[in-house]
Amino acid sequence: MKRRFSLILTLMVILLLLVTSVQAQDGVTIRYVLWDTSQLPPYQACADLFHEQNPGITVSIEQLGWDDYWTAITTGFISGEAPDVFTNHLAKYPEFVALGQLVDLQPLVERDGVPTDVYYPGLADLWTRDGARYGLPKDWDTVAVVYNVGLLEAAGVDPAIMEEWTWNPEDGGTFGETIAQLSIDANGNNGLSADFDPTNVVQYGYAGNGMGGPYGQTEWSWLATTTGWIHNNGVWGNEYYYDDPRFTSTIQWLADLWLVQGFAPALDQQTSLGRPALFQAGNVAMIVDGSWMIGTYLASEFEVGFGRLPIGPEGRRSMFNGLADSIWVGTENLEESWEWVKFTGSADCQNIVGQSGVVFPAIPEAAALSQQVRADAGVDVSAFVEQANEEGGTFLFPITDYGGEINTIMTEAMDSVGLGTGSAADILPAANAEVNDLFQ
Amino acid sequence: MAAIQSNMKSESGLISRLANNEMLLGYLFILPSLIGFLAFYAVPAVRSVFISFTEWNLLTEAKFVGLANYQDIFADDRFWRSLQVTLTYVLWNIPLQTVLAVFIAVMMDRIHNSSILRGFIILPWLMPNVIVALLFLWLLDPTLGIVNIFFEAIGIGRQSFFGSPDQAIATIAGVNIWRHMGYNAILIFAGLKTIPRSLYEAATVDGATGWKQFWSITLPLLRPVLVFVIVTSVIGSFQVFDTIAVATQGGPAGATRTIIYYIYQEVFERRISMGTATAASVVLFLILVTVTIIQTRYLNANQSDLAEYS
Numbered sequence: 001m002k003r004r005f006s007l008i009l010t011l012m013v014i015l016l017l018l019v020t021s022v023q024a025q026d027g028v029t030i031r032y033v034l035w036d037t038s039q040l041p042p043y044q045a046c047a048d049l050f051h052e053q054n055p056g057i058t059v060s061i062e063q064l065g066w067d068d069y070w071t072a073i074t075t076g077f078i079s080g081e082a083p084d085v086f087t088n089h090l091a092k093y094p095e096f097v098a099l100g101q102l103v104d105l106q107p108l109v110e111r112d113g114v115p116t117d118v119y120y121p122g123l124a125d126l127w128t129r130d131g132a133r134y135g136l137p138k139d140w141d142t143v144a145v146v147y148n149v150g151l152l153e154a155a156g157v158d159p160a161i162m163e164e165w166t167w168n169p170e171d172g173g174t175f176g177e178t179i180a181q182l183s184i185d186a187n188g189n190n191g192l193s194a195d196f197d198p199t200n201v202v203q204y205g206y207a208g209n210g211m212g213g214p215y216g217q218t219e220w221s222w223l224a225t226t227t228g229w230i231h232n233n234g235v236w237g238n239e240y241y242y243d244d245p246r247f248t249s250t251i252q253w254l255a256d257l258w259l260v261q262g263f264a265p266a267l268d269q270q271t272s273l274g275r276p277a278l279f280q281a282g283n284v285a286m287i288v289d290g291s292w293m294i295g296t297y298l299a300s301e302f303e304v305g306f307g308r309l310p311i312g313p314e315g316r317r318s319m320f321n322g323l324a325d326s327i328w329v330g331t332e333n334l335e336e337s338w339e340w341v342k343f344t345g346s347a348d349c350q351n352i353v354g355q356s357g358v359v360f361p362a363i364p365e366a367a368a369l370s371q372q373v374r375a376d377a378g379v380d381v382s383a384f385v386e387q388a389n390e391e392g393g394t395f396l397f398p399i400t401d402y403g404g405e406i407n408t409i410m411t412e413a414m415d416s417v418g419l420g421t422g423s424a425a426d427i428l429p430a431a432n433a434e435v436n437d438l439f440q
Numbered sequence: 441m442a443a444i445q446s447n448m449k450s451e452s453g454l455i456s457r458l459a460n461n462e463m464l465l466g467y468l469f470i471l472p473s474l475i476g477f478l479a480f481y482a483v484p485a486v487r488s489v490f491i492s493f494t495e496w497n498l499l500t501e502a503k504f505v506g507l508a509n510y511q512d513i514f515a516d517d518r519f520w521r522s523l524q525v526t527l528t529y530v531l532w533n534i535p536l537q538t539v540l541a542v543f544i545a546v547m548m549d550r551i552h553n554s555s556i557l558r559g560f561i562i563l564p565w566l567m568p569n570v571i572v573a574l575l576f577l578w579l580l581d582p583t584l585g586i587v588n589i590f591f592e593a594i595g596i597g598r599q600s601f602f603g604s605p606d607q608a609i610a611t612i613a614g615v616n617i618w619r620h621m622g623y624n625a626i627l628i629f630a631g632l633k634t635i636p637r638s639l640y641e642a643a644t645v646d647g648a649t650g651w652k653q654f655w656s657i658t659l660p661l662l663r664p665v666l667v668f669v670i671v672t673s674v675i676g677s678f679q680v681f682d683t684i685a686v687a688t689q690g691g692p693a694g695a696t697r698t699i700i701y702y703i704y705q706e707v708f709e710r711r712i713s714m715g716t717a718t719a720a721s722v723v724l725f726l727i728l729v730t731v732t733i734i735q736t737r738y739l740n741a742n743q744s745d746l747a748e749y750s
Contacts, residue, residue, distance in 0.1 A: 078498045095712075099497060099499050101499070266600075267692070268600035269582040269583060269603065270583070273577075273581060277584065402711075407709070408518075408705065411691070415691060415694075419604075419693060421693065
């Protein structure tokens with residue numbers, strides 16, 4: 001009796017093992033990594049819908065902070081533990097291409113007839129080189145002014161000025177004037193007054209966040225490029241222009257905001273906790289930041305508004321940057337990974353992401369959804385969208401080889417200018433020569 | 441019966457012979473850490489000497505390039521600057537840390553010593569480096585940190601700490617002094633306990649003051665322990681990394697790019713260049729060997745002055 005019971009038990013266990021192993025063979029799990037915590041919920045929703053449509057494929061999403069993200073991806077390539085699919089950045093992917101770590105998606109795009117013209121113009125092309133394609137666009141971003149509504153009111157500044165304010169590297173234009181007007185010293189004088197004491201400032205008109213290294217996406221590119229200057233000679237270029245007087249004068253104007261004027265916290269006094277923390281402490285009137293940060297600023301304890309960038313000598317310009325999903329060459333599930341990349345690049349997923357409002361998806365209709373969600377909540381984020389839609393309102397991220405080297409050289413040089421170690425006109429041309437030597 | 445007995449005897453004889461062979465037993469005891477040392481230190485160290493003669497990005501085949509990597513780093517200003525930054529750090533770190541550790545140990549020995557107190561003293565050392573760095577990043581933040589709010593209140597004014605190229609390296613040294621001085625104090629305290637009390641009693645009878653006793657008895661007899669503490673902390677100091685990786689990432693403007701951070705950047709940030717990274721490691725290794733030999737020679741590490749008293 002006992003023996004029979006154990007026999008049945010053994011059979012049942014074997015049966016159970018068989019069933020589960022069959023199930024495991026049936027389904028494929030692919031690993032997907034991203035760095036932005038606020039995008040985790042919408043992409044989890046995408047993964048759930050994807051699993052419904054493709055019951056055989058499960059997407060397991062991991063989130064890793066930006067600082068560790070790239071080290072983890074690189075070591076993953078080497079150890080063979082990299083995720084099947086990962087969110088990629090324009091500053092980083094050229095090095096991965098050079099190392100032969102990304103799957104060329106072009107043959108798959110052609111085989112399956114995937115449309116690459118459904119995205120904002122230019123976005124899909126950023127991910128191609130010599131006929132190969134290394135990602136399908138997921139989203140885009142621009143930068144705009146973020147301001148503390150209460151501080152502007154108190155100083156009598158009408159946010160409507162942002163529709164037409166101007167900037168130039170010589171005197172800063174009305175943008176510079178507004179910054180001065182919003183800076184207040186301990187005696188209550190604002191920056192326009194001759195009595196303003198730059199060494200004893202209680203409220204800053206503007207705050208930067210570091211010096212922006214080689215790209216200055218949110219730090220200076222929206223100023224420098226309005227002078228007609230551009231980082232380099234185009235996508236996959238081999239020459240940088242950090243020695244151009246239009247560039248050096250822009251950087252000097254910015255650094256003087258704190259080195260001379262006292263209108264912004266000095267570089268070494270800017271909190272290491274990041275620009276949102278500084279802004280949310282409540283004594284900074286305006287900053288410039290990217291559209292992916294909208295949600296963070298809306299969580300402030302005071303009312304926050306988003307305004308247009310100043311109009312420079314050659315108009316308004318914002319960097320147009322975008323993320324894409326790439327497939328690692330070491331994946332064991334190429335077809336399933338490709339299905340997932342196709343899905344995150346499709347309207348099905350991008351509409352979900354759009355409805356979450358956290359970023360602007362690469363497909364215009366989905367991006368409109370994102371804007372609508374914010375508008376329904378009473379927040380006007382049109383400053384970011386108008387910038388993207390404007391003729392000539394954007395320039396593309398300067399993709400080139402040697403991203404890591406350029407970052408090391410330029411971060412150091414830009415920091416030196418920001419710290420007042422030397423002038424932009426002295427320091428930056430030498431750094432530029434070092435950068436261009438890389439391409440020799 | 442006799443055969444069994446003799447068999448047993450020889451077996452127990454083997455065990456007792458093993459137990460009596462102190463040398464062999466000693467090796468058995470260090471075997472676990474010897475395996476770790478070989479697998480994680482010795483073998484990689486030897487390998488990296490080979491790698492330093494190649495051009496290798498970890499993903500494609502390594503290519504032999506002779507001394508090119510050494511020429512490359514010797515021609516790199518950032519390499520020389522990183523050595524200078526490292527030396528500055530060591531000079532901030534070691535003297536202060538050691539003096540404070542000796543002070544704490546002597547105080548524990550003379551005034552008060554309980555396991556609770558010792559627990560508190562060693563607590564900073566038990567905290568993970570990354571946590572310590574984050575903690576100080578918040579405390580010393582130029583705008584929002586409590587230390588600066590306090591400084592401003594008492595009239596010293598705000599300091600940049602990690603953000604200033606002049607203060608950053610000293611700040612990092614300060615953080616690590618705080619973290620390590622307790623641990624070193626416990627080691628030195630253990631050394632103090634080996635000094636015979638009778639020496640102090642005799643000195644008191646001869647009329648030597650506390651200060652004189654410290655210079656003539658405590659410090660000389662503490663030498664073996666002090667040498668150990670100094671040698672290991674100098675080596676650790678040359679290899680400072682985690683605090684920098686968390687708090688400053690080598691900035692501002694390269695002011696905290698120590699040699700280990702330079703090596704890290706060669707592989708993970710600037711480029712994937714194992715050749716130049718290992719070449720810099722070999723240079724660091726040679727520097728450390730030289731420094732350690734000088735220290736042990738100069739400080740007579742292997743003999744204790746206690747022998748002269750007995």
